[in-house]
Amino acid sequence: MKNFVVTTSHKPDKEQIMKAQELAESLGTIYVPRKRLKETNVDFYYVVERNRLSIKWPGGEFFFHPSSAVLRMRNIKSGQKDYLIEVLQPKGNEIVLDTTFGLGGEAILMAAFLPEGKVVGLEGSIHIYTVVKYGIEHFETDVKWLKEALKRIELYYANFKDYIRKQPAESFDVVYCDPMFENPVYESSAMNPLRPFAVYDTVDEEDVREMLRIARKKVILKSHVKDSLFKRIKVDELKGSKKSGVVYGVIYKR
Numbered sequence: 001m002k003n004f005v006v007t008t009s010h011k012p013d014k015e016q017i018m019k020a021q022e023l024a025e026s027l028g029t030i031y032v033p034r035k036r037l038k039e040t041n042v043d044f045y046y047v048v049e050r051n052r053l054s055i056k057w058p059g060g061e062f063f064f065h066p067s068s069a070v071l072r073m074r075n076i077k078s079g080q081k082d083y084l085i086e087v088l089q090p091k092g093n094e095i096v097l098d099t100t101f102g103l104g105g106e107a108i109l110m111a112a113f114l115p116e117g118k119v120v121g122l123e124g125s126i127h128i129y130t131v132v133k134y135g136i137e138h139f140e141t142d143v144k145w146l147k148e149a150l151k152r153i154e155l156y157y158a159n160f161k162d163y164i165r166k167q168p169a170e171s172f173d174v175v176y177c178d179p180m181f182e183n184p185v186y187e188s189s190a191m192n193p194l195r196p197f198a199v200y201d202t203v204d205e206e207d208v209r210e211m212l213r214i215a216r217k218k219v220i221l222k223s224h225v226k227d228s229l230f231k232r233i234k235v236d237e238l239k240g241s242k243k244s245g246v247v248y249g250v251i252y253k254r
């Protein structure tokens with residue numbers, strides 16, 4: 001999926017057209033008025049709606065929604081444990097680097113437990129970054145914890161492999177990394193629209209050494225039990241769900 005343009009929803013206002021033109025320029029493509037979209041032969045297209053930015057393609061759509069964070073928070077509030085929050089053990093003032101931001105579900109959940117801290121997120125796919133950054137900045141909600149958590153997130157377009165090597169030692173309390181699974185869980189429907197645009201880098205020992213160098217407390221890695229990550233990388237602690245096969249590994253800073 002490579003060829004794309006930027007358009008608006010039907011009957012756009014002037015502001016939408018301007019936004020679409022600016023976005024097209026910043027992404028190095030062209031703006032196509034909605035009425036002329038049929039004439040263009042593209043793999044996908046951005047749609048600038050009034051309060052939303054999405055990417056559409058035949059049979060699919062990708063847009064930001066914090067639904068996975070909302071669901072996990074609901075479970076936590078009803079007394080269930082969440083393995084990520086359990087291994088994070090937040091005091092509330094930590095600065096967490098989320099090296100693989102994706103849809104931001106886990107970053108939002110972590111940020112909710114950091115009233116005095118923040119989450120710095122990195123996303124290496126320009127399309128995921130563009131849609132999710134817009135979504136985080138424009139999402140409207142009356143849910144207080146979510147509103148506050150969204151404000152405690154900073155998102156950057158960067159490949160974590162380059163970024164972590166440029167940071168001074170101990171610049172973050174916790175470094176979190178959730179690369180794409182080698183064995184995708186297609187039932188995880190929230191992730192499915194992101195898959196065509198995702199970066200599929202693997203995490204190696206050198207990356208983990210760099211993550212530990214820039215962390216003050218710990219590095220948390222996420223993987224699927226069937227994947228090779230925890231066979232290749234030694235961790236101090238593993239926590240996760242046998243049912244889903246999703247596990248979090250923690251390496252403490254010594």
Ligand SMILES: C[S@@+](CC[C@H](N)C(=O)[O-])C[C@H]1O[C@@H](n2cnc3c(N)ncnc32)[C@H](O)[C@@H]1O
Nearest residue numbers: 100102103104105106123124159160198199201
């Ligand atoms: C499994 S998803 C993360 C999901 C995220 N934890 C959430 O709650 O939505 C992995 C994301 O990391 C991104 N990614 C993979 N390798 C990366 C890299 N080297 N640098 C930055 N982002 C990367 C992918 O494009 C994808 O969006």
